[in-house]
Amino acid sequence: MINYNKLIFELSNKDRIGYSLPKQRFTNYNIENLDPSLSRQTELLLPEVSELDVLRHFTNISNKNFGVENGFYPLGSCTMKYNPKINEEMASNKAFRNLHPLQPANTVQGALEVYYNLQTYLSEISGLKEFSLNPYAGAHGELVGLMIIKAYHEDRGDFKRKKIIIPDSAHGTNPASTVVCGMDVVEIESNEFGRVDLEKLKAVLSDEIAGMMLTNPNTLGIFENDICEITKLVHEAGGLMYYDGANLNALLGKVRPGDMGFDVMHINLHKTFSTPHGGGGPGSGPVGVTEELSKYLPNPRIKKLDDYYYVENSGEALGQISSYFGNYMVSLRAYTYIRTLGKENLRLVGPYATLNANYISKALKPAYELPIQGYCMHEVVFNGLINKDTDVRTLDIAKRLLDFGMHAPTIYFPLLFPQAIMIEPTETESKETIDDFINVMHKIAIEAKEEPEKLKQAPTKTPIRRTDEVFAAKMMIFSYKDYLEYINNRG
């Protein structure tokens, strides 16, 4: 099946259909009566296929994908934990799925209750006062959080605070969000331990600093142990602290961002709270803030009075950043997850995730270069093989892992180490799975020495081999139409 190699367009056969629609009921009206100047003139290039054609096609291409249920998926920074089935069952409930967001509040009390309570749980888990679930993803949450920081300073008439401090280990979305928010990035170099360098931080603090974005544990999987000092310094300089919650999983049961002095944060529900990643979304990036900043949270907001939930649009809010309530159905899944774990199990997430990562760290250290010593948190970053005498690179190691039926870790991020391999096992993986992974990684290290060509050729057991990326960028074939033109020109 993995040799299936058709595009849906190539299955098309004129007049075949895959839908069933009601009979025409009002035949004295017809869209053909629309003025031709308003109507489409060009033919649509859409497939004409049967229902079974569609099922087979997408089932076959799905077999060329690797999901969490296929095997180990240690993609660092992404928290690829198990996505529970019960979450999906709850999210398929028609009594939620079929609600229009403009329905009057008294007809959607159940939906509002879930939204409201999830806000409350997230507040409790993160130690911040209030949340909005409207942002659609982590990066969207960052943007909203930065808007809040900007609004806070502007409201105080402090217009020159337009700089955001970001460590060089940060995810690319941090600087990108800063610029989208109309502010400037001040990047600071990490110290030899991969942490924020306090002296470098002090050197950039000024009355132009709006705030600092920090991931903790940082993208090296290391806890910023000077965190209290960092937040104190930034606060004293008049800035606010933003917490990138992508790595919150490590802290569940251990530390709350609010208690570390953060003022604003986002959470990736698609990481810590088990909602599926969907091949790259839909995720959800709720934003939480301190009491002082809560008035800026985006509209619409959901509030509660006695036992009644209602929707509010406030003039003080930073404005609207989504059409409605964000990826609501993703929130519903995260709510299910929290209720499934309850307070008893939520607190075990961080410890188990951290135990798994350290176990890997220790076991791989003899073969892979561990640039930062000491305990890691929920993920560990290596800098390629210790043995640098071969020309085997991190890319080759990652590709070879695919042949063993495992997903590759995140590679070449963070940028601090040129051969970065970032491994995040999560708490839902068993010791057996992790031992298998460790064995495979050791085997690859031996292959690197003895049969490097095997790694250079890898993968060989996957639906396709390594791809020609230069060709893709040069030819710019982005659609079936482009593809047909290319094939025709090629003859």
Added chain:
Amino acid sequence: MFKYFPHTKADIDSMLKALNISSIDELFKDIPESVIFNSDYDVPSFMSESELRNHFAELAKKNQELTLFSGLGLYDHYQPAVIDALTSRQEFMTSYTPYQPEISQGTLQYIFEYQSMIQTLTGLEVSNASMYDGSTATAEACFMACAVAKRNKVLLSSTLNPNTINVIKTYLKYKELEWDFIEEKDGVIDIEDLKNKLDKDTAGVIVQKPNIYGIIEDYSGFSELIKANKSLFVINADISTLGVLKSPKEDGADIACGECQSLGMPVAFGGPTLGYLATEKTYVRKMPGRICGYTHDLEGKRAFVLTLQAREQHIRRSKANSNICSNQSLMALFVTIYLSLMGKNGLKEVNNLSYQGAHYLYDKLIATGKFKDPFQKPFLKEFTLQTTLPKETIQTALLENGIFGGLGLDVFGDKYEGLVNFSVTEKRTKSEIDKLISILEGLS
């Protein structure tokens, strides 16, 4: 033990032993004592699966599923059963960004097919892999116009959906870009006002079709004016209607964007849906988001990869076109499956059935004498009427009958006082429509 944690006592002991430590707590020694959280979270205790089902059944009772006769951007179209069956496959649902193309061809191929379908519907050369929703896609289109034109102001049609306007305003305000509104006249954007307002600072002109009133605007002459001013023409269009309406390309647009919810997605209390964004290849380097391209593997097999990534945050960081990272990929699969099933005939048929139902309802409502059409312009599945009936009376009467419709547009502001919205999709039966008419007929 707990079902999502496979750690037995023996596992933990042997892992701790391997690490030469006696408790997991030792791994957290870097965390200052003062910030350690030593108590239970104040969240409810765990629930078994059957308790959860009961809990949700209780919550569900507090929601009222209604027959939808108002849309305003989110429509109750038919959802083929095939879609849920396929989108819930774990291979699609639980994977992430296809950075390893060798084991992500499923995702990459449907993105390519999705882009192809958006390409043909908009007529423009390149679609990206998806945006969060229609409103954020439009805000990003504004940024794109400013980046391409190297100017810092956009002109927004007053007939855009107010949610879209609000989101655009937030985005522009924080990025320190400017905007102005083009006035409407008789329910459509006024070309004379556009002429007056186009100037050397105008990067783009943003319009919507069908507009907030459901009217199919006519953009004859627009593209010439806008291009002569070296600005970009951005059309926000409900994607489903592009099966029958003039495409953005035919209207001379440089960028097309908007909501894809109308392609059979549940209204889902507002999300997830999907925003699309398409443009011509000349502008592709200023486009936000992921783009998938065709290539081959080293054995010459057809393959798909993410390409032109030097536009994106993970490569370009502060110089990226946008901060978007995760998008709405699974919803792009939804769209691809929907459009595969519907094909070009199905999409026309859906539009025609919706058109027929909407026009039948329109004629009957006008005939009651209680509603007037202030605009008298062509529409497709959605229209706006003026009424002297108090909007509360309408809402209450309809809700009592399990109907959501005749929504007062003034939920979006006083400007819309006295205007009510109706929309009809192919799902609305004749008896549902007749019931709506008879309820409204009886009101005073």
